Amino acid sequence: MINARKLAIAATTGALAFGFAAEAFAAEVTWNVSLWGNRRAFTENVEYLAERVAKESNGRFEIKLHYGASLSKARENLDGISIGAFEMAQICASYHADKNPTLTVLELPFLGVSDLKTEARVSMKLYEQDVVKKDLARWNAIAFMPTPMPQYNFLGKGEAPTSIKDFDGMRVRALGGIGELMRAVGAVPTTVTAAETYQAMESGTVQAASFAPHAHLAFKTVEVGNWWTANMNPGTVQCPVVMNSDAYAALPDDLKKILDESVQPAVDHYIANYETVYDRWWPTLKKQEITQVTFSDAELAALKEKAAPIWKAWVDKMEAQGIPGQELLDKMQAEIKG
Structure with missing residues (x-):
């Protein structure tokens, strides 16, 4: 009886200790990411980002990837971000061009982007533009990491x-x-x-x-x-990773820094992996x-x-919406040329 009792107490103590340990190592912040399809080259930037953020934060910041459109359909990811249904998602601008018109500038034909590194660099420059930030702010979204792709x-x-x-x-x-x-x-x-x-x-x-x-x-x-x-x-097609702006603003400064500093390594990994x-x-x-x-x-x-008239039509459409289309296109072309 005594031995049985001791064993029971030991088991209970062990279970409590395990529970406290699990609690101690539980993530302070968990973000959910909406993705469609299965894991593939297209999602390697997000995979690497999640892995690096978890490592650099010692498990305090968890980014959970949800494949198969289990959180949202591909065309509805931006809507999900806008209402805070999840904190992060991959989107493709053409799936809802009217919702993110500024992003479509890099979907114009024959822009002359020659490789994935250039596509990534130009995309990051696009996301820095005030007009793009304002455009996506309507959806409570921030484009913060590109998913550069080769020619379609x-x-x-x-x-x-x-x-x-x-x-x-x-x-x-x-x-x-x-x-x-x-x-x-x-x-x-x-x-x-x-x-x-x-x-x-x-x-x-x-x-x-x-x-x-x-x-x-x-x-x-x-x-x-x-x-x-x-x-x-x-x-090609412009498919950034976006995040909910309220979720980003709520991050502690140290976790925000870890996330920001993980973007370029994630893009580098993506590009290296794409070669395979x-x-x-x-x-x-x-x-x-x-x-x-x-x-x-x-x-x-x-x-x-035939590309020139398409560029002009795009510029005219943007200008009609109060978006400086020609200025944005000129900036992107200058960035492509380096």
């Missing part, structure tokens, strides 16, 4: 195009300025979300989709398509017997000429 080439199903003219009448998944560019050559752009694209291509709702390589792999368009535009390189995507990309194209379509220099030059 098309992967399609059916007869492969042999010239740009072959896109005439083709229904394509193309966002933002890329969509406007394709409209200019006679294609019919749609804004199907990434998660919906495989089904859209398989069913024939769209015949081709513009994605970065990681997304063609992650959302399995490579399993349904049979051709890919290897050198069109029309542009191509280790899978090229073998996958070969395995799936996907035809790589290349266009002549003359055709690409003619396609690029």
Whole structure:
């Protein structure tokens, strides 16, 4: 009886000690992040950010990642941020262009961004602009970390195009300025979300989709398509990580500093990791017997000429809303040139 009693007391004491220890090491601050799809190259910046913040804060600041649109649909992440449903999210400007018009400047076609480092640097400069801060403040949001992506080439199903003219009448998944560019050559752009694209291509709702390589792999368009535009390189999509401004303001100064100082290392990790995507990309194209379509220099030059009217239309639309569109575009072009 005595031994049993001692064991019971010891067990109770141990349980209490464990409970106190767990409480002692519990996070002081927990942020939830709304993400769609599964973990992939696109989310490696957020993955690294969460890991680094936890480490640098000794577990006091936890960033919990929620995949599969479990907190919010991709098109509704900005709305969720605005009401404080979660503290952080990835968004893509084209999913709700009217809600964040200033971000779409970097979605214009043929801006001349040559690599991910440039895309990241220019994106950070964009987020620093007062007009962008004001734009996102309407949603209680702050854009604080880019998700730089390479050129959005098309992967399609059916007869492969042999010239740009072959896109005439083709229904394509193309966002933002890329969509406007394709409209200019006679294609019919749609804004199907990434998660919906495989089904859209398989069913024939769209015949081709513009994605970065990681997304063609992650959302399995490579399993349904049979051709890919290897050198069109029309542009990309702007997908920042945003945070709720009230949540950020409420952070203790030391945790705010840790978060701020973790952004660049997270972006560096993302860019380094993205290089590994191509280790899978090229073998996958070969395995799936996907035809790589290349266009002549003359055709690409003619396609690029269609960008200027799209830029002008974007500027006019911004100016009509009281946004200094030309000034913002000029700043971004200067930043791209370095």
